[in-house]
Amino acid sequence: MVLIHGAQITRDEWEFNEEVQLLASRGYLAFLFNPASPPRHADEIDVPVLPMLGEEDVRVPISNSQKMRDALEQHKTLVTWVSLPEEGHGRTYIPSLTRYYTKLLDFLNQHIGPGFRQKAETPQASRIS
Known part of the structure; x- marks a missing residue:
């Protein structure tokens, strides 16, 4: 057990993943990174x-995102999961780009609504004094 910012953290709570193990192998105190872990x-x-x-x-291995997804779902947060086969950290293939932007627009329309576009396109008057 270690103390991190006054909290007792056990080794089981460190949840070592590949990135943390890599940092540890390079001399970093890997357990210091765990409290900042997004999940x-x-x-x-x-x-x-x-x-x-x-x-x-x-x-960013997909396992990291899966942990975050699972943690969000555990707290009843709505997660729309989209994985893109054959893609790495960016999007380079036309089918992936098409799916990416289609899913993004669907998500925004569902959670922000079509009125968002009208509000965003309405010019705002500004006055400089």
Whole structure:
């Protein structure tokens, strides 16, 4: 057990993943990173979430996003999960781009609504004094 910012953290709570193990192998105190782990803060998110990720991403492995998704769902946060086969950290294939933007627009229309576009396109008067 260690103390981090006054909180007792056990080794089981460190949830070592590949990134943390990599940092530890380079001399970083890996357990210091765990309190900042996004899944630990899932209970603070109360809006719908749209994670869209490449299944072949080597920078942010899909397992990280799956942990976040599971943590959000555990706290009853609406998650619309979109994984893009054959994509890495970005989007390069036309079918993936099409699916990405279609899902994004569907999500925004569902959670913001079509009125959002009209409000955004209405010019706002501004006065400089």
